Amino acid sequence: GAVVSQHPSWVICKSGTSVKIECRSLDFQATTMFWYRQFPKQSLMLMATSNEGSKATYEQGVEKDKFLINHASLTLSTLTVTSAHPEDSSFYICSARDLIGGSGGPTDTQYFGPGTRLTVL
Amino acid sequence: GQNIDQPTEMTATEGAIVQINCTYQTSGFNGLFWYQQHAGEAPTFLSYNVLDGLEEKGRFSSFLSRSKGYSYLLLKELQMKDSASYLCAVMDSNYQLIWGAGTKLIIKP
Numbered sequence: 001g002a003v004v005s006q007h008p009s010w011v012i013c014k015s016g017t018s019v020k021i022e023c024r025s026l027d028f029q030a031t032t033m034f035w036y037r038q039f040p041k042q043s044l045m046l047m048a049t050s051n052e053g054s055k056a057t058y059e060q061g062v063e064k065d066k067f068l069i070n071h072a073s074l075t076l077s078t079l080t081v082t083s084a085h086p087e088d089s090s091f092y093i094c095s096a097r098d099l100i101g102g103s104g105g106p107t108d109t110q111y112f113g114p115g116t117r118l119t120v121l
Numbered sequence: 122g123q124n125i126d127q128p129t130e131m132t133a134t135e136g137a138i139v140q141i142n143c144t145y146q147t148s149g150f151n152g153l154f155w156y157q158q159h160a161g162e163a164p165t166f167l168s169y170n171v172l173d174g175l176e177e178k179g180r181f182s183s184f185l186s187r188s189k190g191y192s193y194l195l196l197k198e199l200q201m202k203d204s205a206s207y208l209c210a211v212m213d214s215n216y217q218l219i220w221g222a223g224t225k226l227i228i229k230p
Binding site: 034035043044046049071079091093105108109110111113115 | 151154156162163164165166169176177208212216217218220221222223
C-alpha cells in the first residue's frame with residue numbers, strides 16, 4: 001500500500017526559530033501534496049495545496065510568508081514554519097495524492113503521512 | 122455552500138455492528154472517502170466509493186447513494202482497537218477533498 005513519510009515526527013523549538021517539516025511519498029509519485037493542521041480534538045484544517053514545480057495555493061487565513069511550502073520533486077514537499085510562536089504549536093499532517101493509482105489503491109486517493117507534532121516554547 | 126454532516130460521537134459494544142452515516146452537499150462529486158484516525162495519529166485510508174452501492178472490505182463496508190447524497194461506513198465484529206474517529210470526505214468538482222468533522226466511535230467491552 002501507499003506509504004507517505006514525514007520527518008521529524010515531533011519537534012520542540014524556541015519561539016522565533018524556524019522549523020522545516022518534510023513529506024515524502026515512498027512508493028508513488030505525487031504531483032500534488034496537501035498540508036493540514038489539526039489542533040487537539042478538532043478536525044483537519046487544510047492549510048495549502050502544493051503542486052510539484054509551481055507555487056503552493058494557500059487557504060484563506062493562512063499566511064504564505066509564515067508557512068513556506070516547497071514541492072521540488074514528485075516525491076518531496078517541505079513545509080517551513082518561519083518565526084514560530086507558541087500559537088503555531090499543533091499537529092501538522094501532510095498527504096500525497098496518488099492520481100493514477102500507482103500505489104495499488106484507487107486512483108486519485110490521498111494518503112497521509114504520520115504527522116509532525118510541533119511544540120513552540 | 123459545501124457541507125458534510127456526520128454524527129459527532131457514537132458508542133457501541135465490542136463484537137457488535139455499528140453504522141456511521143455521512144450526508145453531503147457539494148459542488149460536484151468525484152468520489153467519497155472514509156478515513157480512520159486514532160487519537161494523536163494521522164488518518165489512514167479505509168475506503169473509496171464513486172458508484173452507488175456497497176463496497177465490502179473485510180470487517181468494514183462502505184455504501185454510497187449519490188442521488189441521496191448519503192454514505193455510511195459499516196463496521197462489523199467490533200474490536201476495542203476500532204475506537205477512533207472516522208472521517209468522511211467528498212471530492213468535489215475541482216477534485217478538492219471536503220472533510221466532515223469526524224465521528225468519534227467509542228467501543229465498550
